[in-house]
Amino acid sequence: MKLAVAINPAAGAGSAQQAGTIAVEALRDRGHDVVVLLESSYGQLLELARSAVSSVGVDALIVVGGDGMVRLGATVLAGAAVPLGIVATGTGNDVARMLGLPLKDPLAAAQLIDHALLAPPQRIDLGRIRRGAGFGEVHWFAGACSAGFDAVVNARANSWSWPKGKSRYTLALLRELAVFRPLSYRLVVDGAAESTTAMLVSVANGRSIGGGMTITPDALCDDGALDLLVVAAISRVRLIAMLPRLFAGTHVTHPAVRIERVRSVTVGVEGVTAFADGEPVGAAPLQIDVVPGALGVLAPAALSRRER
Numbered sequence: 001m002k003l004a005v006a007i008n009p010a011a012g013a014g015s016a017q018q019a020g021t022i023a024v025e026a027l028r029d030r031g032h033d034v035v036v037l038l039e040s041s042y043g044q045l046l047e048l049a050r051s052a053v054s055s056v057g058v059d060a061l062i063v064v065g066g067d068g069m070v071r072l073g074a075t076v077l078a079g080a081a082v083p084l085g086i087v088a089t090g091t092g093n094d095v096a097r098m099l100g101l102p103l104k105d106p107l108a109a110a111q112l113i114d115h116a117l118l119a120p121p122q123r124i125d126l127g128r129i130r131r132g133a134g135f136g137e138v139h140w141f142a143g144a145c146s147a148g149f150d151a152v153v154n155a156r157a158n159s160w161s162w163p164k165g166k167s168r169y170t171l172a173l174l175r176e177l178a179v180f181r182p183l184s185y186r187l188v189v190d191g192a193a194e195s196t197t198a199m200l201v202s203v204a205n206g207r208s209i210g211g212g213m214t215i216t217p218d219a220l221c222d223d224g225a226l227d228l229l230v231v232a233a234i235s236r237v238r239l240i241a242m243l244p245r246l247f248a249g250t251h252v253t254h255p256a257v258r259i260e261r262v263r264s265v266t267v268g269v270e271g272v273t274a275f276a277d278g279e280p281v282g283a284a285p286l287q288i289d290v291v292p293g294a295l296g297v298l299a300p301a302a303l304s305r306r307e308r
Contacts, residue, residue, distance in 0.1 A: 001059035001117055003027060003085075004052040006037040006045055006072065008065035019089040019106040020064040026110035027062075042072065049076045058082060060298060062113060064106070066090015067143055071277040074126055074140045074295055083121035083296035085113040091169070091211060092278055095143045098206035098221055099124075099299040113298045121296030124221045127205050128294075129276060130287040141276035142221070142295065144209050147267050147284055148183060148200035148231070149239070151275045152176050158280070169210060177240060182233035186268035186285075189228060189260075199239055199256075200231040203265050203288045207249070209278075214249030216259060224292040225261045232256040264289045 005027070007020035020036070027034050037052060039045040052058055053076055061077060062085040063069040073084040087109040088096035099122075102108035129139040146154075157172035182197045202209070204216040204227045216227035234242070234256045245251035252259060267274070268285040275281065 002033045002035070002057070003060050003062055004035045004037055004049065004056070004058040005062040005064060005087075006049045006052075006069065008042070008045065008063075008069045008072075009038065009040060015104075016065045016069075016089045019087060019104075022106040023062070023064060023087045023110040023113075026107055027114060030110075030114045032114070042068070046072050046075065049073070053077065053080070053082055060085050060113070060117065062087060064089060067092050067095050067277040068279045070095040070142050071140065071279055074142050074277075077296070078126055078128075078140050078291070078294050081296065083298050085109075085116070085298040087113075090278075092209070094206060094208045094211065095277065097208065097212065098143065099297060101299060112300075116298035116300075119301075122222070122299050122301065123293040124295050124297055125205055125224060125226075126291050126294040127203060127226055127276070128289050128291050129274075129281055130289075131274075131282055131285065135287050137282070139276055139281045140294075141205065143206040143277045144202055144204035144215070145274060145276040145281070145286070145288055146200065146202040146209065147269050147272050147274040147286065148198060148202065149176065149180055150200060150202065150209060150213075151272055152180060154275045154278060155273050155280065173243075177236055180236070180239075183269050183272065185230075186266075187230075188264075188266035190262050190264055196230065197233040198230050199233060200229065201267055201269070202229040203227070203262070203267070204229060205290070213247050215246060217249035217252065218259075222293070223261075224290060225263055226265070226288070226290045228258075228260050228262045228265055230258040232258070262290075 009017040037048045063073040064087040127141045157169045219227040
């Protein structure tokens with residue numbers, strides 16, 4: 001088959017390019033015609049991938065990197081028949097984890113992709129974000145979109161060039177814990193308007209963010225719905241105490257936590273840049289909807305059973 005492989009050379013602290021080479025060689029060894037897409041700019045790589053799918057014509061788009069590269073693939077392929085393959089080499093890899101894919105093992109990822117190409121792709125839902133004037137700007141996500149404490153931490157971590165990997169996120173988290181204050185939100189949840197003060201609002205298609213923080217442990221990526229998480233305003237001491245439970249997914253019974261399955265959420269909040277799959281999408285307000293079965297993925301079968 002004809003495959004396009006898009007590589008983010010900065011992912012995984014620079015390891016993605018080597019991983020991409022291994023994956024490309026493995027796919028070529030299995031007889032596939034592989035076109036390599038490599039750009040240092042995310043925007044240029046996005047346009048190159050769009051061109052490969054629309055103009056060149058490929059049987060699948062493979063992305064090498066982390067959740068940000070999965071978001072790139074979802075943006076290019078939302079609603080298309082062309083499936084997405086993932087060679088997970090990033091720091092978080094939450095979408096690859098959600099799909100049961102190999103993590104930081106490009107040879108195993110290539111072997112799985114080669115095998116999955118023999119069958120119809122698995123279809124998963126995507127989250128669609130509309131923002132800007134008249135909600136005319138559109139973004140997509142496969143994992144989660146957040147506009148709260150974790151988004152502020154993400155923004156802080158992205159502003160630092162050191163340290164590399166998960167430790168940068170951990171240090172940013174500790175930095176923001178010292179100064180973070182609850183935020184005032186205006187939400188419209190499946191048509192019902194409400195105002196609330198909260199530490200965190202996240203709309204998730206998968207179960208985890210930040211490399212395994214299990215924020216919505218019962219979420220399914222192919223159920224035609226998203227999971228809304230709201231952590232109500234609590235003290236920093238109580239938030240610190242809750243963090244281990246957030247990572248373990250045992251926070252769902254905490255009195256400050258609300259999780260519900262939704263199809264549409266409008267999020268309004270001041271002074272926060274929202275993040276989707278670890279990448280910034282811009283300031284609120286955001287209109288977030290689920291688009292069922294919007295993306296085909298080269299992954300093992302029975303996604304819902306595995307997610308449970």
